[in-house]
Amino acid sequence: MKRLLYIACLVLIAGCTSRPKIEMTIHTCSPMPAPRASAAVAVIDSTAYLFGGRDQTGKALNDLWRYDARTDTWTPCGTTPLSPRINPAACSLDGKLYLGLGFCGRHSQDSSYLRDWWQYDPKTDTWTQLADYPNHYTDRAVCFTEADRLLVGYGFCWNYRRDMFCYHVAENRWDSIDVGASFHGFPTRSFGGTGCTCNGHHYYGTGYYGGSLDWWGELHADASGKTGRWTACTDVPGPGRTLAASAATKRYVYLFGGLHYGGVNTTQQSLQDIRRYDPEQDQWTWVGNMPEALMNHCSFAIGNRIYFGLGETIDEEIQDKLYYIEE
Numbered sequence: 400m401k402r403l404l405y406i407a408c409l410v411l412i413a414g415c416t417s418r419p420k421i422e423m424t425i426h427t428c429s430p431m432p433a434p435r436a437s438a439a440v441a442v443i444d445s446t447a448y449l450f451g452g453r454d455q456t457g458k459a460l461n462d463l464w465r466y467d468a469r470t471d472t473w474t475p476c477g478t479t480p481l482s483p484r485i486n487p488a489a490c491s492l493d494g495k496l497y498l499g500l501g502f503c504g505r506h507s508q509d510s511s512y513l514r515d516w517w518q519y520d521p522k523t524d525t526w527t528q529l530a531d532y533p534n535h536y537t538d539r540a541v542c543f544t545e546a547d548r549l550l551v552g553y554g555f556c557w558n559y560r561r562d563m564f565c566y567h568v569a570e571n572r573w574d575s576i577d578v579g580a581s582f583h584g585f586p587t588r589s590f591g592g593t594g595c596t597c598n599g600h601h602y603y604g605t606g607y608y609g610g611s612l613d614w615w616g617e618l619h620a621d622a623s624g625k626t627g628r629w630t631a632c633t634d635v636p637g638p639g640r641t642l643a644a645s646a647a648t649k650r651y652v653y654l655f656g657g658l659h660y661g662g663v664n665t666t667q668q669s670l671q672d673i674r675r676y677d678p679e680q681d682q683w684t685w686v687g688n689m690p691e692a693l694m695n696h697c698s699f700a701i702g703n704r705i706y707f708g709l710g711e712t713i714d715e716e717i718q719d720k721l722y723y724i725e726e
Contacts, residue, residue: 420685423673423724428706429471434719435460436695436711437539439489441496443521445469447699447706450479450498451487455717459483459503463519466721468701480526484513486539490549492568495520497529497549500537509535512556516566529566533573536560541594543601543618550576550601550620555590559608565624576620576627586616586629591641597652597678602645604635611639611659615676633681640670644698646705648726652676653686655707658694669694669713673724690722 431449438452438460447466453459461483463476481487484501491497496519504511512535518527532540532551540554552563563576580586586604589612594603604615613634620627635654643657653675659668669692675684689707696710696718708721 419682423686425687425690426723426725428708428721428723429473430719431464431466431473431709431721432719433460433462433464433475434717435709436717437485438697438709439487439498439501440697440699441489441491441498441542442699442701443491443494443496445701446521447701448476448489448491448496448519448521449697449709450489450496451481451484451501452709453485453717459485465521468704468706476521477524479519480528481515481517482513487513488537488540488542488551488554490542490544492544492547492549494522497542497566497568500532500540500551500554502538502555506557509556512537512554530571530573533564533575534562536562539591541592541603543594543596545599545620548624550618550624552576553589553592553594553603553606559588559590561586561588563618563620563627565620567624574624576625578618578627578629580629585614585631587612587614589641593643593645593654593657595645595647595652597647597676598649600678602632602647602652602676602678604632605640605643605654605657607641607660610662611641611657613637613639617678632676632678633683635674636683636685637670637672637674638668642694643670644693644696644707644710646698646700646707648700648703648705650677651726652678653698653700653705653707653724655696655698656689656693658713667713673707687724690720691718693718 435452487501489498538555589606592606638659640657671692
């Protein structure tokens, strides 16, 4: 009997150590004056720029807002030359924003999946239209930043693809990245995934393809920007998810909530958990729960603070709240 109890204790201990948990304190920030879901966000220094999305009525937006983390204040940046859109892409490089793509219109029309790509210089308040994205798979594309180029892809256009492209900033040119994946190989084709860059490494995963997914991988692109490969990482714990948000500090990737959706005629579940990924250990850790379960929300990191919020609940209530956790 004692031997059985000893074995049971060992199993219980192993189960606890295999899924480490810590709990980080959640702080509340100033709410956004113009609440929205499905927006894009990018950071320059201590300022986050939030673009596009949709409001409570479903109206697509094309405004740009600035959040100053030092003063915890929101400021509108005025009108933009971009048309209204949901699920745009945004990133920053050398003090400038790069943004565009997204969706607005009918799902069955290629023209609804927007290809325009822009540069915004906050110092001069100048907009410059750049070369169009190479295809129409632009709904909720992911954007990674490197020293002198951007890696963009994994968007949706009424079908599932996993195209990745390299945008060469100095040459204003797009190159297709051949990652050498077969039609049914890794990584999974999907819509609604999330990703970010952590200490120069690009991570992406989750999404939806016949059901919510839990895969997680790292993208490697060679110096030419024309070839690359994916390597598989540890799957995200919990149920598969789509429409989640992620952001990274120099050490960790943080993933927030999302929607678990099994497909047509199945139940759906809005997720509230916050997970932290350690690239060195290839390990996920539960670090807390958001105050409410969210999807189509946003996340960004400034220093050791990781912000999350806005988005919508499973009842389609658009949120204005912003929070942060701190390492």
